[in-house]
Amino acid sequence: MKQYRVAILGASGAVGQEMMKILAERKFPVGELHLLASARSAGKVVSWQGQNIALEEATDAAFSGMDIVLGAAENDIAERFAPAIVRSGAVFVDNSSAFRLDPNVPLVVPEINAGDVKLHHGIISNPNCSTIITLTAINALRKLSPIRDMVVSTYQAVSGAGGPIELQNEVDALRAGKSYAPKVFAHQIAYNVIPQIGGEQCDGYTSEEMKLQNEGRKILHLPDMNVSCTCVRVPVVRSHSISAAVHFVHHISVDEARAAIAAAPGCRLVDDLDALQYPMPLDTSDQDLVFVGRIRPDLTDPNGLCLWCCGDQVRKGAATNCVQIAELLIQNA
Numbered sequence: 001m002k003q004y005r006v007a008i009l010g011a012s013g014a015v016g017q018e019m020m021k022i023l024a025e026r027k028f029p030v031g032e033l034h035l036l037a038s039a040r041s042a043g044k045v046v047s048w049q050g051q052n053i054a055l056e057e058a059t060d061a062a063f064s065g066m067d068i069v070l071g072a073a074e075n076d077i078a079e080r081f082a083p084a085i086v087r088s089g090a091v092f093v094d095n096s097s098a099f100r101l102d103p104n105v106p107l108v109v110p111e112i113n114a115g116d117v118k119l120h121h122g123i124i125s126n127p128n129c130s131t132i133i134t135l136t137a138i139n140a141l142r143k144l145s146p147i148r149d150m151v152v153s154t155y156q157a158v159s160g161a162g163g164p165i166e167l168q169n170e171v172d173a174l175r176a177g178k179s180y181a182p183k184v185f186a187h188q189i190a191y192n193v194i195p196q197i198g199g200e201q202c203d204g205y206t207s208e209e210m211k212l213q214n215e216g217r218k219i220l221h222l223p224d225m226n227v228s229c230t231c232v233r234v235p236v237v238r239s240h241s242i243s244a245a246v247h248f249v250h251h252i253s254v255d256e257a258r259a260a261i262a263a264a265p266g267c268r269l270v271d272d273l274d275a276l277q278y279p280m281p282l283d284t285s286d287q288d289l290v291f292v293g294r295i296r297p298d299l300t301d302p303n304g305l306c307l308w309c310c311g312d313q314v315r316k317g318a319a320t321n322c323v324q325i326a327e328l329l330i331q332n333a
Contacts, residue, residue, distance in 0.1 A: 001029045002029060002330070002333075003029050003030065003031025003032075004028075004029055004030060004031055004067040004068055004330060005031055005032040005034070005065055005066050005067045005068075006023070006028070006030050006032070006033050006034070006066065006067065006068050006069075006070065006326075007033075007034040007035075007036055007062065007063060007066045007068075007069045007070070007090070008020065008033070008034070008035055008036065008069075008070045008072060009036045009058055009069055009070070009071045009072060009073050009077065009078070009081060009085075010036070010037065010071065010072035010073030010074075010077065011035035011036055011037050011046075011055060011072065012035075012037040012038070012041040012044070012055060013072055013073070014159070014314060015072040015095055015314060015318045015319050016035075016037075016070075016072035016073075018314050018315060018318070018319035018320075019070050019072055019319045019322060019323060020033075020035075020046075020048050021319075022315065022319050022320050022323045023323060024048065024049055026323055026327070028323060028326065028327065029330070030049075033048060033051075033053060034053075034056060034062065034066065035053055035054075035055045035056065036055070036056050036057070036058040036062055037055045037056070037057070037058060038057070038058070039057045041055050042054075042055050042056055042057040043055065058073075058077070058081060060081070060084035063081070063084055063085045063088040063090055064088055065088070066085075066088060066089075066090040067090055067091070068090060068091050068093065068326050068329060069085050069090045069091070069092045069093070070093050070095075070322050070323070070326065071092060071093065071094035071095050071096060071126075071322075072095050072318075072319070072322075073096060074096060075096045075097060075098040077096075078092075078094050078096040078098040078099070079098050082094070082098070082099070082123060085122070085123075086121075086122035086123065090122075091120060091122060091123070091124065091329055092122060092123045092124070093124050093126065093322045093325045093326055093329075094123060094124070094125055094126060095126040095318050095319075095322055097125075097128065097211070098125075099123050099125045100125040100127060100128075100211075100214075100215055100218075101214060101215070101218065102123075102125075104121055105120070105121075105123045105124065105125050106119050106120050106124050106125065107124075107125045107126075107127055107215060107218045107219055108124055108125070108126070108127075108219070108321075108325050108328075109127060109132050109135055109136060109139075109219055109321060110321070110324040110325060110327075110328055111136055111139060111264070111265045111266040112135055112136070112139045112219055112220070113219055113220075113221070114328055117325060117328045117329060117332060118332060124325055124329075126318065126321050126322050126325065127211075127215045127219060127321070128208070128211040128212070128215055128317075129156075129240060129313035129317025129318055130154045130156065130208075130211070130212060130231070130240055130242060130313070130317070131211055131212050131215045131216060131219070132311070132316060132317050132321055133240055133242060133290050133309060133310075133311035133313065133316065133317055134152060134154075134212060134216075134242050134244060134309065135216060135219055135220065136264075136266045136267060136290045136309075136311070136316070137242070137244070137261070137267060137290050137292045137307065137309035137311075138150075138244065138246055138307070139220075139264060140260035140261050140263065140264035140267070141246060141248070141252060141257055141260060141261070141305070142220065142248075143260065144248075144250075144252050144256060144257075144260060145248035145249050145250035145251075145252055145303070146222075146248065146249045146250075147220070147222060147225060147246060147247070147248055147249075148225070148226075148247045148248060148249055148303075149225060149226040149227065149228075149247050150212075150216075150225070150226075150227045150228075150229075150244055150245065150246050150247065151227075151228045151229075151244070151245040152212055152227060152228070152229045152230070152242060152243065152244045152245070153229070153230045153231075153232065153242070153243045154197075154212075154229065154230070154231045154232065154240060154241070154242050155193075155232050155234045155236070155240065155241040155242070155243075156197060156231060156232065156233055156234065156240045156313070157234065157236040157237055157238050157239055157240055157281060157313060158184075158185075158189060158233065158234075158235065158236065158237060159237060159238045159313065159314055163184050163185070163189070164237045164238075166182065166183060166184045166185065166189065167189055167190055167235055167237065170182070170188055170189065170190035171190045174190060174191070185233060189233060189234075189235050190235055191235065192235065193232050193233065193234050193235070194232065194233040195230065195231075195232045195233075196231070196233075197209075197231040197232070197233055198231070205229070206231060208231045209229040209230060209231050210229070212227050212229045213225065213226065213227035213229065236281045237281075237285075238281065238285040238286070238312060238313070238314065239281035239282075239284045239285045239310050239311060239312050239313065240281075240310065240311060240313045240317065241279070241280075241281055241308065241309070241310045242308070242309050242310075243306070243307075243308050244306070244307055244308075244309070245298050245300075245301075245304055245305070245306045246298075246304060246305055246306075246307070247298065247301050247303060247304040248303045248304065248305070249303065250303060251302060251303050252303075252305060254295055254296060254297060254305070257295050257305055257307075258271060258295055261292045261295070266288070266289060266290055266316070267289060267290050267291075267292050268289045268290070268291050268292070269292055269293065270283075270291045270292065270293045271292070271293035271294065271295055272293075273294070277293070278293040278294050278308060279291035279292060279293050279294075279308055279309055279310035280310060281310055283310070284310040284311055284312055285312050286312060286315070287312060287315065288312065288315050288316045288320045289311070289316070290309055290310070290311040290316060291309060291310050291311070292307055292308075292309045293307070293308055293309075294306070294307055294308035295307045
């Protein structure tokens with residue numbers, strides 16, 4: 001099998017480290033792995049597949065000779081290095097939001113729109129984590145009937161940006177009768193929920209809330225689909241949960257929906273209310289399937305269904321989806 005020269009931009013962060021883990025798990029044909037980070041991280045040595053690999057400073061020259069670059073850095077870093085990556089001849093699979101809505105950049109969930117990978121011009125974007133989890137859960141249903149619109153609430157874990165540490169520090173402080181000033185979130189997250197993720201973007205909706213509509217339209221090829229979304233930060237360490245009311249052009253029965261989701265790639269049906277079986281963050285963490293359950297009729301719309309889904313936002317919502325896109329690239333090479 002051909003071996004590929006792969007770089008990870010932002011390799012010192014949580015998503016970059018998860019990408020390393022998933023490349024090994026999925027036996028991606030890596031001939032050379034280059035781990036790129038900031039100047040302050042350069043020189044640190046990490047172990048991967050029995051090798052000791054030193055982190056390198058991300059520079060324009062660092063991408064020379066690479067075949068695929070997996071992006072795990074913030075928007076400004078992605079935008080800074082994207083031209084150099086494309087000039088080098090590599091394909092940039094970017095997890096940031098910098099290029100997601102660029103009409104010349106495919107936005108891909110492999111279980112949904114794998115064919116869009118072929119449309120790239122050197123950059124492929126990875127969607128928002130909640131978008132990936134939600135659309136993976138409902139993709140099988142749109143094959144039964146076109147989707148009209150959705151009403152969605154996300155319950156997003158604190159992983160990333162030091163969120164788990166802040167949650168633990170707050171719990172420890174409260175148990176000790178002490179105070180702890182939030183540093184990562186605007187308010188205390190322990191024993192609380194915060195109904196804002198992102199800044200205001202449109203008519204009171206936050207930037208995070210608009211992603212599901214804007215990215216969903218592009219991924220599903222439904223330019224007129226409307227989505228009302230509320231994004232909530234919850235005191236859960238890992239795995240996002242989503243409640244979705246999906247409204248279709250035609251009626252879909254609950255039994256039809258369950259059968260379709262049970263057979264859908266990337267999904268696991270977990271839906272037995274009497275047996276107390278439904279998707280939960282603890283069960284979906286550190287794996288790649290989206291668990292789907294609580295499927296029931298929408299009492300406000302005869303052509304609607306309600307469901308609940310959970311998925312690991314660090315893996316399927318970010319790192320794994322990027323590696324899956326890279327797999328599509330080499331399959332189409």
